[in-house]
Amino acid sequence: MSVSDEQLMLAYGAGDAAAFETLYGRHKGPLFGFVVRSVKTRGEAEEIFQDVWMRAIEARERYQPAAKFTTWLYTIAHHRLIDHWRVKGLAVVPLDTGDDDEGPALDPAAGPEADPHEIAVAVQTRDRFAAALAALPLVQREAFLLHAEGGLTVPEIAAATATNEEAAKSRLRYAMKKLREAIEDE
Amino acid sequence: MNERDDELLRRYRELPREAPPPSLDASILAASRRPVRRPMARWAAPFSVAAVLVLALGLVLKVQREAPEATLPAAPQPAMPGTNAPAAAAPSIDAAKEKDVQAPVVQEQPVAPPRKVEKRPAPSRERVAPFAPEPRAPVAPADERAAPATQTQTHDVTRHDVAPADERAAPAADALAGSNAAAAPAAQRNEITITTATAPPPAASRAQSSARVAAAPPAAAKQAATPEQRELERIARLRAQGKDDEADAALEAFRRAHPDYRIEPAMWEKVRRH
Numbered sequence: 001m002s003v004s005d006e007q008l009m010l011a012y013g014a015g016d017a018a019a020f021e022t023l024y025g026r027h028k029g030p031l032f033g034f035v036v037r038s039v040k041t042r043g044e045a046e047e048i049f050q051d052v053w054m055r056a057i058e059a060r061e062r063y064q065p066a067a068k069f070t071t072w073l074y075t076i077a078h079h080r081l082i083d084h085w086r087v088k089g090l091a092v093v094p095l096d097t098g099d100d101d102e103g104p105a106l107d108p109a110a111g112p113e114a115d116p117h118e119i120a121v122a123v124q125t126r127d128r129f130a131a132a133l134a135a136l137p138l139v140q141r142e143a144f145l146l147h148a149e150g151g152l153t154v155p156e157i158a159a160a161t162a163t164n165e166e167a168a169k170s171r172l173r174y175a176m177k178k179l180r181e182a183i184e185d186e
Numbered sequence: 187m188n189e190r191d192d193e194l195l196r197r198y199r200e201l202p203r204e205a206p207p208p209s210l211d212a213s214i215l216a217a218s219r220r221p222v223r224r225p226m227a228r229w230a231a232p233f234s235v236a237a238v239l240v241l242a243l244g245l246v247l248k249v250q251r252e253a254p255e256a257t258l259p260a261a262p263q264p265a266m267p268g269t270n271a272p273a274a275a276a277p278s279i280d281a282a283k284e285k286d287v288q289a290p291v292v293q294e295q296p297v298a299p300p301r302k303v304e305k306r307p308a309p310s311r312e313r314v315a316p317f318a319p320e321p322r323a324p325v326a327p328a329d330e331r332a333a334p335a336t337q338t339q340t341h342d343v344t345r346h347d348v349a350p351a352d353e354r355a356a357p358a359a360d361a362l363a364g365s366n367a368a369a370a371p372a373a374q375r376n377e378i379t380i381t382t383a384t385a386p387p388p389a390a391s392r393a394q395s396s397a398r399v400a401a402a403p404p405a406a407a408k409q410a411a412t413p414e415q416r417e418l419e420r421i422a423r424l425r426a427q428g429k430d431d432e433a434d435a436a437l438e439a440f441r442r443a444h445p446d447y448r449i450e451p452a453m454w455e456k457v458r459r460h
Contacts, residue, residue: 012218020218029205036204046210053214129197148198176194183197 005069013060020060024053027073030149034074037133037145038081048084052077067159074150075160078142085138132182140175147172414440414447422456430459 003011003019005026011019031052036045055076063072133141139161146152146160158168411419417440424433437457440447449457 017219021215024211024215024218028211029203032206033204042204045204046206049206050210050214054217057214057218130201133198133201148195176191179194179198180190183194 006065009060009063009069010065013063020057023069027070028053030151031073031077034145034149035077035081038138038142039084044084048077048080052080055080068152068156070150071152071156071160074146074152075162078146078160078162081142128182129179132179136175136178140171140178143168143171144175144179414444415453418449418453418457422453425457425459433457434459 003022005023008019008023012023028049032045032049035049035052036042039045039048052073056073133144136144142161143157146157150156150160152160154169154172155165157172158165161168417436421433421436421440424430424436
């Protein structure tokens with residue numbers, strides 16, 4: 001039976017550097033996928049990715065397994081992304097968008113390849129799914145990526161994004177609906 | 187989560203995966219092995235400041251406590267029985283200042299309390315120190331050597347030749363003497379042999395000693411006079427005769443011939459132009 005993420009993090013906080021390597025190996029891919037699809041460039045993704053892990057490292061002694069490790073880790077990533085979007089002057093994700101709308105009217109420049117023309121080109125030349133994902137509103141894309149990459153449930157998404165469960169559920173549902181429609185249009 | 191959602195996730199995972207570069211992995215893993223940077227304890231900064239202040243204050247107090255000893259004039263040599271020390275106390279003058287500054291006027295100085303009695307039976311040959319922070323009490327020799335020694339003191343002790351009774355007993359004074367040795371003129375470092383047979387005499391005997399000093403025969407003084415002293419006395423006679431130009435020239439020549447010689451205040455009063 002493998003050691004849980006929480007146990008590894010506690011062991012790392014107690015001085016076991018090998019525990020962190022195991023933890024990093026488990027989560028570096030999903031976290032990087034989450035980050036790289038949330039920003040425009042790979043360089044920004046690498047910077048944010050490193051920063052998230054650094055914050056986790058610095059907080060090793062304060063870590064308390066009150067929630068899943070992934071929830072804690074993606075919460076850090078969410079806050080770091082918000083900082084990034086603010087610095088870039090992009091629309092900041094509101095904390096609560098309601099449960100029956102598609103979220104706020106986002107700045108088209110908020111997401112990578114959000115330009116409609118670029119989306120059309122991507123549809124023609126690349127995977128339509130990827131284009132549909134890139135075209136999602138920011139909050140919906142984030143909810144989907146947290147679910148798809150981090151394996152977070154709706155309550156965990158709500159916790160990681162500092163919103164309520166209804167909003168998180170709505171964002172995830174709308175995101176999947178749009179992606180499904182993109183696939184079914186093939 | 188239904189089958190349609192699973193299909194959606196499967197399609198998502200078919201997308202090309204991106205991974206962080208190995209250099210980034212190495213950087214993060216290296217950072218994870220570094221020890222935690224603990225913030226400075228709350229008490230550390232005030233404690234450090236307090237420690238520095240205490241040390242600095244202690245240093246300042248120590249310096250202030252020691253500084254007066256190095257700068258105060260030497261205590262006058264208490265008159266001893268058998269010695270012909272002058273009644274007037276001898277102010278201590280910094281050797282470096284003497285050539286440039288007007289020689290000080292010999293005047294009465296408060297007599298410093300006598301040092302603790304330190305009996306040293308063995309006679310010691312002492313160097314003349316320009317400074318003597320603590321009064322020394324050489325005891326006059328009882329043998330016939332007293333005459334030249336006494337005469338020497340008649341001329342020299344008046345100002346600076348405070349002969350320590352026991353150099354080993356006063357390391358602080360010796361250190362001062364040593365530190366000023368470079369500034370002290372060579373002529374001033376004439377060594378005086380003093381036999382320290384007993385402890386410093388009581389104050390009552392000092393008066394007796396002063397009386398003896400007053401009665402010291404001038405012939406004996408001349409007997410012990412060095413060539414420099416004789417030259418100065420000659421200049422003093424010229425000055426007394428009103429031959430100031432000649433005296434000035436002789437004094438200037440004396441200065442050139444003996445640049446390191448320290449003229450005693452009493453003598454300086456005689457030879458300088460008034």
